[in-house]
Amino acid sequence: MEQFLQQIVNGISLGSIYALIALGYTMVYGIIKLINFAHSDVYMLGAFVGYFCMTTLRLNFFLSLLASMAFCTVLGVVIEKVAYKPLRNSTRIAALITAIGVSLFLQYTTMAITGPDVRSYPAMSGFLAQSVSLGSIRITMQQIIILAVTIVLMVVLQFIVKKTRIGRAMRAVSLDQDAAELMGININATISFTFALGSALAGAAGILVGVYYNSINPLMGTLPGLKAFVAAVFGGIGLIPGAMIGGYFIGIVEVLVSGYGNSMYRDAVVFAILILILIIKPAGLLGKNVREKV
């Protein structure tokens, strides 16, 4: 039982990271119906910027977190403007291939600059290196920070989406772009803002994952990115609460499979879940099925 609870604690940390990444996928998909493959690399760059801030610039964790979020925000907006905007009226396949292209570009440019080697993240110091024990369950400060940062960011996100003007614009555009435009909503600004928001979250996830796994490399984004996407699909793509639920679900499943089953198969299980959910309920846990009108 205690082992199980320990696994759950670990699963929640991992799930927080997936949830943060999944939110970016889901918001972008909700608004322009694109699987933004480059999102996973924005997250990777978040980890690298965090690394740079903490080592070269010797900033503390929280300042580094803000810096990497800021960097990713800008990056996300630039990607959208340069690569995706010209393709807004082309086919879905063309847009998806572009996204893959941008993803490769970010990966290999990073590799060209930093080298392909794995780097280890600076160790946490001070109270950040401590841990608390509840019986035999150990919760590290890092885990608490990850959860706390995630919760704060999600609350802020909910506030922006539900209560602000731009948040309402986002929801309107994702419901019906043409109608939103007729209502005087600035589509371009709204889309940019969505990318900014999602990328900021990915930047936070990047630095958190560096802290959690202690190592980063230019290709580190792909697999967690895919899993986060699975999380978004699981919860119902385009739906913010869906991405959160999906993120935690995938995180916990993954940790449980490693803990009780064969850790070599944990990725396979995640993808099997994806295929199952797509077959059984393609719209995801919280989604509604829609049919094309003829």
Place this chain on the structure above:
Amino acid sequence: MPILSVNKLTKSFGGLTAVSNVNMELEQGELVGLIGPNGAGKTTLFNLLTGVYVPSSGTITLTKDGKSKPIHGLKPYTICKEGLARTFQNIRLFKDLTVLDNVRIAMNQNVKYGLASSFFHLPSHRKEEEKLLHDAIELLKIFKLDHKKDELAKNLPYGEQRHLEIARALATKPILLLLDEPAAGMNPAETAELTELIGWIREKFNLTILLIEHDMSLVMKICERIYVLDYGVVIANGTPEEIKNNKRVIEAYLGEEISNV
């Protein structure tokens, strides 16, 4: 025995009942009109008949060679095999394919050669393809499209696209043809020509035709019987004369179009 009989057919989308308790019978060889104001549920009824939507309740029965068979809930391609073909209100040609290919694709279900033959272009493939080409061109001739067989469908003028859609539907060898606003967007001369053509293909291919149309001159001229749909409900059914003078129909249309004809 009616060729098609629809019994208490209903379709709702969430709270909206687009087709409600519709009963309809088509006799072999009839040319029947289906009219009604915008949003009355005409296209939805077509979509139910052709399997694009699954009915919420009710039955659809097709009678072919004296044998009756329920077809509601079947897949569209199965229904097409049973002999129902259609055109779409907002033209759905294979835009980037040639006129010829549009027609040949619709002939696929009657093609007899198998996959192996297609891999190696065996003699069975060649013989059948020659026949296919010949039949397709014959069909295109009826619509005066044979000389445009190599043009892309999207490059045809609007009226010809509508004609091609009918040709494509005929290529499936149907017994019952459903036309969704075939004259939409045509000028009076084109409409008159189309009216004639529809009558002619009915004789030539021994078809039963159900036709949605807003152009009353066309409907009143060629339809033997008319069903009127309003808010998903059949509010009248009868000869053009009867429909023209039906009070409920006039109300539904605010008296305008119909009394003008």
Place this chain on the structure above:
Amino acid sequence: MDKIRKNKTLMKLIYLVLTYAVVQVLISTGIITYYLQDILTTICINIILAVSLNLITGFTGQFSLGHAGFMSIGAYVCAIITLRMSTTFGFIIGAIAGAVAAALVGCLVGLPTLRLKGDYLAIATLGMSEIIRIIAVNLEITNGAAGLSSIPQFVNWVWLFVFTAGTILIISNFIRSSHGRACISVREDEIAAEAMGINSTRYKVIAFTMGAFFAGIAGALYASYFYVIKPDTFGFQKSIDVLIIVVFGGMGSLSGSVISAFVLALINTLLQSLAEVRMILYAVILVVIMIFRPQGLMGSKELSVSTLSKVGQIFQPRKGGDK
């Protein structure tokens, strides 16, 4: 009409025999060195992969990101068989078994997932190929992450030529048949196709199964030529490489895929020493093509024998009259 057709078939045959003979002579005389043979092999394998993916994605419109998964099944099955049966006969059995196994998986995976549209299908196929890779990492018979080595080498130019030309021929014949047109109609407008009597699921599964079959062949050739295979050889990156060839050549153009396999091999060879720059360049090319020429090099047009003979006629004295 019959005469034109026979002429065309004859022309095709002549071109094929000529290609085969010229390369064979170049190999025998040592002009094509071992190094160039490696490149030639890669090109042929990539052609098979690209043409088969084009059938799925370019012609049938089903976006697959899992082609490397099918390739790996072919490679592993062929390797495992030839490691135990090291004869040419064993290789043929291995290649066919590999292709059939890939096709079976393609069909099994295809049946449920092909109900999905566009992006969802892409992700599902990606997931499927990741699962295949992870299974290969964990099985004993595939020797885990280390992979299989010392696979007997049977693939030479004869086999390469037979399989590559065979794949192109079969797929291009298929495309130019009623069944192929049905596949294309599914790409163009699935709802209209179904209304015209096309069982779209059936044709998607056919395209998927055929595509997987030939990807399996490509895998078998790879295993038997390069004699080492590892699960990572067939990762996501490989699927993307194939997709790039297809997109660059033009979705829905077989000759485009062939040309693009050559061109990209050339670019690859030139940039060999600059691995990262090569990938950056690839990425930029991909994005630029999508923005400025999403239809690729050839669009959906084909370079046919008759176009080739037109080019050929420039070099011939005009005979006039016989057309």
